[in-house]
Amino acid sequence: MLDLASAHDDLRPLMFSIAYRMLGSVAEAEDVVQEAFLKMHRHDRSTDGDSGSGRIDNLDAYATTVTTRIAIDTLRSARVRREQYVGPWLPEPIVATQDADPAHRLDQDETVTTAFLVVLEALSPTERAVFVLREVIGYSYADIAAVVDKSEANCRQILARAKRRISDAQLQSGPSREEADQLARELVAALAAADLNGLERLLATDVVFVGDGGGRAPAIQKPMVGVVAVARFLLGLMRAGEKFGVLLEISDANGQPALLTRAGDGALVGVLSIDVADGRIVALRNVLNPDKLGHLGPVGDLWELLSHR
Missing domain, CATH: 3.10.450.50 (Nuclear Transport Factor 2; Chain: A,)
Structure with missing residues (x-):
């Protein structure tokens, strides 16, 4: 049986990083991470003592898969709510503070800026997942295909389509x-x-x-x-x-x-x-x-x- 309790603090920043980039919402990302941990615990208990293929071999990879799939489902339902939102919708900000939750101390690259998260809203949930897994997490197309349940060739096409949409938004290069x-x-x-x-x-x-x-x-x-x-x-x-x-x-x-x-x-x-x-x-x-x-x-x-x- 995996010691998920001791791995929690190490896994949570990775899981939050994926969920926040997928959703642009701190609250929804935290809910996704919590649900992912519960699902991992249930899976681990169900396979305890079982030497079959259901055992988790790579905890980081499994956490990434579970988090991404839940985030895709969450984003699909969130899209409906955002269509009914009063006025423009913007991502929830993450402000740098010394006492911030470690999970909120994201790598400060261009994929977490407010401008970029707004652009990602134009992508479908699957496009957004493929983009995050490839461009942020650095997953291979084979690994991405397993997460989103698509072929490798399809994932390549999805990423190319996502990049075209991002390019069409004409984000300007950032200053120092x-x-x-x-x-x-x-x-x-x-x-x-x-x-x-x-x-x-x-x-x-x-x-x-x-x-x-x-x-x-x-x-x-x-x-x-x-x-x-x-x-x-x-x-x-x-x-x-x-x-x-x-x-x-x-x-x-x-x-x-x-x-x-x-x-x-x-x-x-x-x-x-x-x-x-x-x-x-x-x-x-x-x-x-x-x-x-x-x-x-x-x-x-x-x-x-x-x-x-």
């Missing part, structure tokens, strides 16, 4: 982290100084601002595009925030610079991720839905804050 952090600091300085011209110099001409309130917090219902509109909107948000004591904190979310918006008591009310390319900020994605922030600590009620302006 130093450049991105510098632009984040300049953004905060321009906002604090109410410097409209300075703010416009930081933003790309076709910059996009996306807000995710999910009907649970005030947010724009459609993406806003254009340097003038976004710059003026940001300054409006800053002026409103100052009236009820909101503070901005530069941080890191999903491997990219982000601004944490906190109420006067320190409760988190938003995570604004900053996408940078070619020396300009090209996208700002603001997660305000409190259901997506609860894993980060105490969450404030933005509706209540606004009502006391």
Whole structure:
């Protein structure tokens, strides 16, 4: 019988890494990991003392298979809920903190940025699984075929199709982290100084601002595009925030610079991720839905804050 209890801490980061990239949701990824462990325990008990082919020989491979299959099923049902979501849907942010759950300390590569996770939403569950297993986990096509129950040739075709869709999204090459952090600091300085011209110099001409309130917090219902509109909107948000004591904190979310918006008591009310390319900020994605922030600590009620302006 396998000692899954002792292997739990080693397996969980791998399993969470797969589930989070598949789902873009911390809560759903944690549910997938828990369900996968339960399934592995049940399988292990059912084969205890059995020398047949049902025994688990490679625990990492089995954990990957179980997690991926559950994540595929979860994503299929999640798609229905996301179609009914109020306003734009954004992934749940993972913010770098010293006391973060080890499973949440993902390898900070381009496949966990908010921009990339949004692009992955265009893939089917199977395409997303094949992409994650091949490009992130480094699985062979033979191993991927066994996980998703497809032929190796089919998996190659699925990956090629997934890459074309990702390429069609025209994700721009990322800057150095130093450049991105510098632009984040300049953004905060321009906002604090109410410097409209300075703010416009930081933003790309076709910059996009996306807000995710999910009907649970005030947010724009459609993406806003254009340097003038976004710059003026940001300054409006800053002026409103100052009236009820909101503070901005530069941080890191999903491997990219982000601004944490906190109420006067320190409760988190938003995570604004900053996408940078070619020396300009090209996208700002603001997660305000409190259901997506609860894993980060105490969450404030933005509706209540606004009502006391």
